[in-house]
Amino acid sequence: MKSNVTPMPIPGMPAAPDTGTLKGFLRFLAQELKPRGKILTPFNVVTGIIILGGIAIIAVRFARGLGAVTNLSQAYPWGIWIGFDVVTGVAFAGGAYILTFAVHILKVKKYEPIVRATVLNGFLAYVFYSGALLLDLGRPWNVVNPIIGNAFGYGSVLFLVAWHFLLYTLVLFVEISPAIADWLKWVKAKRIIQKVTTATIIVGVTLSTLHQAGLGGLFLTAPSKIHPLWYSSNIPVLFFISSMFAGFSMIIIESMFTHRIFSDRLDEAHRASHNKILLGLAKGSASVMAAYLFLKVIDLTHGHQLGLLLTPMGYWYLVEVAGFTLLPLVLYVVAIREQSTRLVQGTAILTAIGVILNRLNISVIAFKWYEAVRYYPSWMEIWVTLAVISMELWVFRWVITRMPILGAPPDFTAEEKTLNNLGDGEVVRWKVSSSWKVSAS
Amino acid sequence: MTISRRNFLKVAGAAGGVLLAGGARSARTAQVPQTSSEGIEFNGMLIDTTKCIGCRACEEACNEANKLPKPSVSFSAESVFEEKRETTPDAYVVVNRFPNGKNPDKPVFVRRQCMHCVEPSCASACLCKAMEKMPEGPTVYHKDRCMGCRYCMISCPFDIPKFEFDSASPFVRKCIGCYDRVAKGEQPACAEACPEGATLFGKRRDLLEEARKRIYRNPDRYRQRIYGEHEVGGTGYMYLSAVPFRTIGFRIDLGTTHYPELTSGFLSAVPLVDILWPAVLFGFNYLISDREEERGKESGDEE
Numbered sequence: 103m104k105s106n107v108t109p110m111p112i113p114g115m116p117a118a119p120d121t122g123t124l125k126g127f128l129r130f131l132a133q134e135l136k137p138r139g140k141i142l143t144p145f146n147v148v149t150g151i152i153i154l155g156g157i158a159i160i161a162v163r164f165a166r167g168l169g170a171v172t173n174l175s176q177a178y179p180w181g182i183w184i185g186f187d188v189v190t191g192v193a194f195a196g197g198a199y200i201l202t203f204a205v206h207i208l209k210v211k212k213y214e215p216i217v218r219a220t221v222l223n224g225f226l227a228y229v230f231y232s233g234a235l236l237l238d239l240g241r242p243w244n245v246v247n248p249i250i251g252n253a254f255g256y257g258s259v260l261f262l263v264a265w266h267f268l269l270y271t272l273v274l275f276v277e278i279s280p281a282i283a284d285w286l287k288w289v290k291a292k293r294i295i296q297k298v299t300t301a302t303i304i305v306g307v308t309l310s311t312l313h314q315a316g317l318g319g320l321f322l323t324a325p326s327k328i329h330p331l332w333y334s335s336n337i338p339v340l341f342f343i344s345s346m347f348a349g350f351s352m353i354i355i356e357s358m359f360t361h362r363i364f365s366d367r368l369d370e371a372h373r374a375s376h377n378k379i380l381l382g383l384a385k386g387s388a389s390v391m392a393a394y395l396f397l398k399v400i401d402l403t404h405g406h407q408l409g410l411l412l413t414p415m416g417y418w419y420l421v422e423v424a425g426f427t428l429l430p431l432v433l434y435v436v437a438i439r440e441q442s443t444r445l446v447q448g449t450a451i452l453t454a455i456g457v458i459l460n461r462l463n464i465s466v467i468a469f470k471w472y473e474a475v476r477y478y479p480s481w482m483e484i485w486v487t488l489a490v491i492s493m494e495l496w497v498f499r500w501v502i503t504r505m506p507i508l509g510a511p512p513d514f515t516a517e518e519k520t521l522n523n524l525g526d527g528e529v530v531r532w533k534v535s536s537s538w539k540v541s542a543s
Numbered sequence: 544m545t546i547s548r549r550n551f552l553k554v555a556g557a558a559g560g561v562l563l564a565g566g567a568r569s570a571r572t573a574q575v576p577q578t579s580s581e582g583i584e585f586n587g588m589l590i591d592t593t594k595c596i597g598c599r600a601c602e603e604a605c606n607e608a609n610k611l612p613k614p615s616v617s618f619s620a621e622s623v624f625e626e627k628r629e630t631t632p633d634a635y636v637v638v639n640r641f642p643n644g645k646n647p648d649k650p651v652f653v654r655r656q657c658m659h660c661v662e663p664s665c666a667s668a669c670l671c672k673a674m675e676k677m678p679e680g681p682t683v684y685h686k687d688r689c690m691g692c693r694y695c696m697i698s699c700p701f702d703i704p705k706f707e708f709d710s711a712s713p714f715v716r717k718c719i720g721c722y723d724r725v726a727k728g729e730q731p732a733c734a735e736a737c738p739e740g741a742t743l744f745g746k747r748r749d750l751l752e753e754a755r756k757r758i759y760r761n762p763d764r765y766r767q768r769i770y771g772e773h774e775v776g777g778t779g780y781m782y783l784s785a786v787p788f789r790t791i792g793f794r795i796d797l798g799t800t801h802y803p804e805l806t807s808g809f810l811s812a813v814p815l816v817d818i819l820w821p822a823v824l825f826g827f828n829y830l831i832s833d834r835e836e837e838r839g840k841e842s843g844d845e846e
Contacts, residue, residue, distance in 0.1 A: 164711060165711055166709070166711060167707070167708055167709045167710045167711050167713060168708050168713070169708030169709040170709070172708075174708060175708070176629060176631070176696070176702070176705050176706065176708075177702070179693035179696035179697060179706060180693065180697060203824075206828075207824055207827055207828050207831070208827070208831060209831050209832070209835060238692075239690050239691045239692055240689075240690070240691020240692075240693070240706065240707075240713040240714075240715075241689055241690050241691040241712065241713065241714075242690065242691070244671070244688065244689060244690035244691070245690050247671040247688055247690055248670045248671045248690075253671045253672035253673070253685075253688045254671075254672070255667075255669050255670040255671055255672045257666075257667045257803060257806075257807075257810070258667060258668055258669055258670040258694070259668070259806050259809065259810065260668065260669075260670040260692065260694050261670035261671075262810065262813055264670055300825075300828055304820075304821050304824040304825060304828070305821065307820065307824060308816065308817060308820040308821050308824070311816060311820060312813055312816055312817065315809070316809075319806060319809045319810075320694070320697070321697075322805045322806045322809060323664055323667075323668055323697065323698035323802055323805055323806060324697055324698060325798070325805060326700050326794060326796060326797050326798075327697075335805075335808070338809050
């Protein structure tokens with residue numbers, strides 16, 4: 103980046119006169135950052151208060167330590183900031199890899215209208231959950247240690263998770279960047295990004311596979327602490343498979359809200375195909391859930407744990423597995439036969455609850471179930487979790503109302519032509535401003 | 544050589560689709576190594592609970608050697624025995640009292656501290672090597688590397704690492720086997736302080752011999768078990784007891800698999816997935832692109 107500012111266009115900021123120069127770009131950004139619509143809506147007031155309160159709690163946490171705001175103890179070193187924010191949140195971000203896989207690798211065009219919203223959801227989830235992870239780390243300023251390499255713990259599952267987490271967040275950024283290019287009208291940048299789309303998505307699917315499985319793999323080291331009904335050497339596989347239906351159900355739930363709230367941003371094609379998309383997602387979810395339940399049954403019988411089902415923890419296990427995995431599977435099948443999108447949406451919520459229960463069970467509830475004094479989250483832990491979700495929703499809404507996420511991307515045919523006329527021999531430069539055209543002629 | 548064969552089988556199994564399972568739980572460690580990979584004999588400790596009188600001299604010596612804050616209750620107070628204690632960030636070793644099933648008049652005292660596993664779970668769990676197994680035996684803590692994630696606490700089968708939850712700049716704290724003292728040729732503070740010889744410091748190999756000798760010579764006095772000989776793949780600190788270990792606060796359900804083994808199957812599949820998955824996906828992608836072109840369809844605007 104050059105330090106001499108104004109009219110000079112700086113590398114990386116090309117395209118239309120508005121955003122091609124730093125001054126224009128900043129003006130555009132300032133204008134876009136302004137809130138639109140009514141400010142004092144009930145949603146804004148409630149989430150605003152939650153966010154402000156959350157910031158205050160976070161300040162106390164950094165001034166006085168984790169013990170001041172959380173119920174964590176020597177017996178329960180991980181609470182809901184890990185168990186819910188990170189472990190559960192990442193599962194729900196799984197929609198991004200499964201959908202990009204379907205659309206870009208398998209070329210199932212049907213789902214194309216929802217790819218951007220899903221990827222955006224995944225990207226924001228990763229950004230905010232890694233943010234939440236920093237709150238939970240005792241010494242977050244050392245978080246770069248396993249990345250910069252002053253001590254690589256290769257033998258650690260967490261090392262794998264950290265690296266895949268970081269890389270996948272970058273991949274998600276690349277995957278969402280065509281929408282940013284559309285928004286800034288950076289035509290050339292978009293073209294370059296699209297050239298690497300397939301490779302990026304393949305890397306993303308690979309990273310997700312290991313990252314989702316790795317989050318489960320973390321708990322392999324606690325065989326004596328996790329209730330035998332939940333502990334299994336298959337935890338990584340189970341986490342990976344369940345991240346798929348967690349992702350599917352999250353896409354369905356997210357579209358329920360976006361369709362109601364941002365209906366003005368949708369185009370006709372999207373609206374028309376939506377019912378088909380929902381039923382397709384339900385089919386995908388149902389088949390993956392069947393595989394998941396099959397593995398669960400194998401674990402149960404091979405571990406000779408059937409007797410444990412008739413204990414209090416066993417009943418709780420059945421609530422999760424029968425009530426919130428098997429039942430939604432059946433309901434999905436019914437919904438597909440009846441072609442009922444309503445039922446698909448309701449079932450998606452049940453499925454999501456099942457995933458939350460599963461992740462919380464392994465990380466918090468069935469973890470040290472034998473302890474006399476159990477962990478339960480403090481109100482401040484819950485508050486901060488809600489604040490993180492609120493912030494994510496604010497950013498999500500900001501992006502949806504400004505970038506072409508839900509509707510069709512803008513038509514750049516005219517600009518594309520200009521680019522093509524300039525010849526392919528042109529060295530790749532990320533600027534198409536007026537000064538660039540001068541130098542090219 | 545069995546190790547490499549096992550690794551090979553694991554990789555082959557992963558390739559065959561077993562992938563992330565690894566069958567780690569059923570795997571057994573054939574033999575507990577007595578030396579580091581460099582051939583240095585492991586140090587260890589033998590704690591004979593039949594000799595411990597609960598004087599807590601080890602606690603006091605540990606407190607001084609590690610410059611820990613003085614506790615509110617003095618080291619000579621017996622009141623601490625009224626409840627079972629865990630180690631804390633400020634107490635790396637604690638002595639607990641248990642009723643003696645064999646002889647009600649003589650309670651059993653058991654000290655609790657880091658077991659210094661032969662293959663420590665905490666060290667393999669740590670993503671920045673803040674917990675590190677030294678070739679001499681002890682598992683030490685590098686505070687400058689730690690990021691405070693507390694995964695070591697999740698992974699430790701004995702719940703030994705403790706975290707400073709009330710500090711804005713917290714560390715994980717635990718016994719490090721008086722690494723510096725031992726390097727200078729001294730004994731760990733607790734072993735030196737023990738007036739009854741209940742805590743014996745030495746090479747793990749020799750201590751095992753000593754333990755077996757005691758059991759052979761006094762079969763009525765001891766249980767026929769050395770706790771730590773095989774538990775979780777062997778521990779550096781080992782115990783003898785007159786009463787069943789489960790009655791004096793030990794977990795006997797930990798198994799003999801060393802804990803890094805639990806994740807090694809999964810981890811060995813990682814590079815495989817990282818290489819095979821993209822290859823398969825690219826293949827899929829080309830296959831489908833070609834087919835779409837044959838059908839005369841425009842393959843889309845992405846590629």
